[in-house]
Amino acid sequence: MAREDKWDEVFNIYKWTPLAHKAKITNSGDTALHIAVSDDNEKRFEELITEIISKGSEGKKALKVKKEQGNTALHAAALMGSVRMCQRIAKVDPLLVGVRNEDGETPFFLAAVHGKKEAFLCLLEVCGSKDTCEDYSRRNDGDTILRSCCRSWRLFW
Template sequence: MAEPISADSSVKNLMTSLFKMVMTGDWGSIVNHYYEDWSCHTQKITRSGDTALHVAVADGLEDTVKNLLEAISSRVGAEKLKTILRMKNVEGNTPLHIAASMGSAAMCEEIAKHDLSLVGVKNSAGETPLFLAAQQGHKDAFLCLTEICGCQAGYQYCTRVSDGQTVLHSAISEQYFGE
């Protein structure tokens, strides 16, 4: 995992504190911070621009992700939650992109239920979470996201913008024939 990024002293203290809690796996304290201090929600804590939510998703911590989302929602409301869920790291990945690329249908559903349009958000490579799930051969996550966005919208989200490659091209090139 990357080192924390640099920032102003109060922001740096928060960032460093969150980073240390993430590195030691003290997710209970992070969830508590998320309930108490709304500025935690948008704090990027790694050089790659990940928030604690990004890291929890990447670590596959389904219950923690659910708790973080509840904490955010209780502090800032639905519209601000949507903005937070659209936060991207340096690769342009939202927490939903990470959940989809890992194949976690449960986390995909938990994140996307707060904003169905997240399924169509593109990262820096022009890939949607739906595309990433297919590219990685994660059938359950792909089907979950397809159900969330519907067939019509899903079709639009199945093509990588940068080169026009579709999920079918990707599945074949990765030899996910059974998927």
């Protein structure tokens, strides 16, 4: 239904069936929240996130669901550059800023490397301490945001 733009039906399911919050509904493991974020559908995102938050600690679990490549909804919001979505998700669980995908990239890392300056600054504020930000800005293989950006820029020259 989310893929077919039947969001009223999706919301009703979310409202009455909390297990649906964590349901992976595409081959790549998207939840309805992932789809709303990726479609940049702020209205539907807001409805879904409000319902997720209303479930307390169970809602937090829904925000930790990862797609096939390990991206959470916050990774998707960072890639989209959506400050509003990043703020709403990170407010529920600030530790999501440091969750790593299969490539060892955090939402903070992805926002920076993909040039989403406002989302990066939003997530920087959530990081808090310098040490935390430094940890979130390094992939598992040791690559930093700066090194990754330089490598990307070299491809264009």
